[in-house]
Amino acid sequence: MKKINSYIDHTLLKxxxxxxxxxxxxKEAKKYSxxxxxxxxxFIPVAKAILKNTKVKVCTVxxxxxxxxxxxxxxxxxxxxxKNGAQEIDMVLNVAKLKDGDFAYVKNEIxxxxxxxxxxxxxxxxxxxxxxxxxxxxxxxxxxxxxADFVKTSTGFSIAGAKTEDxxxxxxxxxxxxxxxxxxxxxxxxxxxxMIKAGASRIGTSNGVKIVLGK
Numbered sequence: 001m002k003k004i005n006s007y008i009d010h011t012l013l014k015x016x017x018x019x020x021x022x023x024x025x026x027k028e029a030k031k032y033s034x035x036x037x038x039x040x041x042x043f044i045p046v047a048k049a050i051l052k053n054t055k056v057k058v059c060t061v062x063x064x065x066x067x068x069x070x071x072x073x074x075x076x077x078x079x080x081x082x083k084n085g086a087q088e089i090d091m092v093l094n095v096a097k098l099k100d101g102d103f104a105y106v107k108n109e110i111x112x113x114x115x116x117x118x119x120x121x122x123x124x125x126x127x128x129x130x131x132x133x134x135x136x137x138x139x140x141x142x143x144x145x146x147x148a149d150f151v152k153t154s155t156g157f158s159i160a161g162a163k164t165e166d167x168x169x170x171x172x173x174x175x176x177x178x179x180x181x182x183x184x185x186x187x188x189x190x191x192x193x194x195m196i197k198a199g200a201s202r203i204g205t206s207n208g209v210k211i212v213l214g215k
Contacts, residue, residue, distance in 0.1 A: 004192060007201070009059055009088075009181070010208040011038040013156065019046060026050040032212050036088055038204060040064070041081050048085035057121075059088035062113065065157035067092030067125070071109040078116045088121040089113065090152060090181075090204075095130050098139055106139070110146035123150035123181055123202075128170075129160035136166060140173035150202065154184030161185030164198040171199025189214045 010029045012021060022043045027050065029037045036057035037047050047058045060081045063074045078089055091113050097105045114122045124146075126139040140151050151170050153162040161184020170180045182195035183204030192203050192211045205211060 004189070005032050005034055005208075005212045007192065007196060007203045008032075008034045008208045008211065009036045009038045009183070009202055009204045010034045011156075011183070011204050011206050013038065013040055013061060013064070017043075019043070022046050023050060026056075028209055029056045030054055032209065034208055034212075035202060038088075038090060041077065041084070041086070044081060044084040044086050057087040058085055059090060059121075060086045061125075061155075062089055062091040063094075064090075064092055064125075065155040067094050067127070068096065071105075071112055074109065075112050075116050078113050082117065082120060086120070088123065089117055090123045090125055092125045092155060093127070093139060093143075095127050098126075098131070098135060098142075103138070103142055107142045107146050110143055110148055114147050121149045121179075123152045123179070124148045125152040125155055125183075126170075127155060127158055128153045128163065128166040129158050129184075133169060136169055137173045140170050144174050144178060148178070150179035150181050152181035152183055152202075152204065156184040156204070158184075162195060162200075164194050167195055167198040167200050186211075 012025045036059040038059040041060045063069045124143040162182040179201045181202040182200035186205040
């Protein structure tokens with residue numbers, strides 16, 4: 001297994017997070033060599049400046065947290081984020097469209113956003129707590145066909161976060177070539193290890209420092 005720090009997307013997505021909070025997050029990410037910082041789009045320039053000349057990526061969220069924006073709006077938001085310096089994109093899947101069985105819409109939306117991302121990493125947040133096991137598998141299949149790079153469990157803003165059984169199902173569905181990000185409720189070193197053992201290749205958490213210190 002890789003070192004635990006290399007799995008972590010150090011995350012701060014609270015609505016009331018200040019510039020001071022984001023600066024602190026980025027400095028911690030630099031210190032502990034996390035995979036990325038995951039922040040709201042308006043803070044991309046701040047993170048980009050602090051993380052310049054480091055291996056820590058700037059990750060942001062699109063269609064967050066409900067995923068109910070139009071595809072056109074999500075594509076615009078993605079393009080704007082990349083223009084401002086985002087290197088990884090975590091988009092929220094349209095859960096309603098998935099539940100309505102409009103799989104062509106879901107696939108097309110992911111495809112359009114991936115086309116906008118080009119070589120940059122695209123993670124698709126499927127919000128597992130709102131889905132049946134069958135729907136989780138279907139969401140993962142659609143993301144894979146649409147050429148996304150990762151599937152991600154949760155926004156952390158819905159009724160529940162990541163569960164190991166869902167991570168296992170996601171990994172089984174996408175195979176070994178796609179990434180699986182466990183996010184939401186990963187608060188300790190033990191939580192992170194459990195998710196990695198279940199198949200996660202990335203961990204989204206606001207507790208990155210605590211985890212890397214083995215707590």
